[in-house]
Amino acid sequence: MQSITQQEVTQEILNLFDLNNPTMPRAFNVLEGVITGQILVDNLIQPDWAVVREGIYGTLYFGGQITSSVISSVFEHFFQFGGIGVGCWLDSPLNKILPANPDYDGFTLYFTERSSVETNLVTLYSQLPSDYDLVSRDEQLFKKSFDYDSTLASFGSIENVMQRTLGMSLVQGDFLVCEAATGAPTHGVIEVGVTTHENFRQKGFAAIACAKLIETCEAQGYSTWWDCAKQNTPSVRLAKKLGYRNEKEYRYAWWEKR
Numbered sequence: 001m002q003s004i005t006q007q008e009v010t011q012e013i014l015n016l017f018d019l020n021n022p023t024m025p026r027a028f029n030v031l032e033g034v035i036t037g038q039i040l041v042d043n044l045i046q047p048d049w050a051v052v053r054e055g056i057y058g059t060l061y062f063g064g065q066i067t068s069s070v071i072s073s074v075f076e077h078f079f080q081f082g083g084i085g086v087g088c089w090l091d092s093p094l095n096k097i098l099p100a101n102p103d104y105d106g107f108t109l110y111f112t113e114r115s116s117v118e119t120n121l122v123t124l125y126s127q128l129p130s131d132y133d134l135v136s137r138d139e140q141l142f143k144k145s146f147d148y149d150s151t152l153a154s155f156g157s158i159e160n161v162m163q164r165t166l167g168m169s170l171v172q173g174d175f176l177v178c179e180a181a182t183g184a185p186t187h188g189v190i191e192v193g194v195t196t197h198e199n200f201r202q203k204g205f206a207a208i209a210c211a212k213l214i215e216t217c218e219a220q221g222y223s224t225w226w227d228c229a230k231q232n233t234p235s236v237r238l239a240k241k242l243g244y245r246n247e248k249e250y251r252y253a254w255w256e257k258r
Helices: 024-031 069-080 119-123 148-155 157-165 205-219 232-242
Strands: 003-005 036-040 049-054 059-064 084-089 103-112 133-136 167-172 173-183 189-196 223-229 248-255
Touching: 024 036, 024 059, 036 069, 049 069, 103 232, 119 205, 133 205, 148 157, 157 205, 167 205, 173 205, 189 205, 189 232, 205 223, 205 232, 223 232
Parallel strands: 059 084, 189 223
Antiparallel strands: 003 036, 036 049, 049 059, 084 248, 103 223, 103 248, 133 167, 167 173, 173 189
16 A cells, blocks of 8 residues: 555546545546645556545545455554545445444535526526625635635645636625635536525525636536535525435545544
């Protein structure tokens, strides 16, 4: 088992990872050197397995032939850096070999299909009240972002954030009310998320900002995806309002640093 840099990732390593697994685009962002993270592989020349740890949130992504001994070694290694999360389908063989008794064990919904027929995005973002503005995120607006610290840590610089992501800011004067933003695109897909200031929630602002952002993403040829905890009812409801359909449920477990 060896730790490698993003510059050492080969096509053989990339081929080990299945883009259809939950939130796997995030792993490819690490593998492609777009966001921070760590990579383990059994053999750089002829790899049988590889594991990615997403740098900011600690989620692991597995590729190739993963056994219980691999899991044990990988967990021991990554516990040096903090807690560990794993997402996997409910019928995945991983469920039988992951460590017992996680500190959190729940279910998440992964939306990868959006119906443009059932949902008119223009109708949604046209509901913006006259005393608010909806504008593309620039550097100054990003500095006000609710997720500024984690996003900057993930991408390394403001320049990389501006280059790699898209964002829509809903503002009232100089005040940031709501921000919808993407991750980095990979394989033609891009993640959408949103945060609204606590004093402005339940007013429809998240749907407005997301609708405009999704329209922008799709105009650039990207398919968008959405991910949220199953118990996060407002986020699930928003996803469906935006046209996301055929959600897939998966398990997400978390182990605190031992």
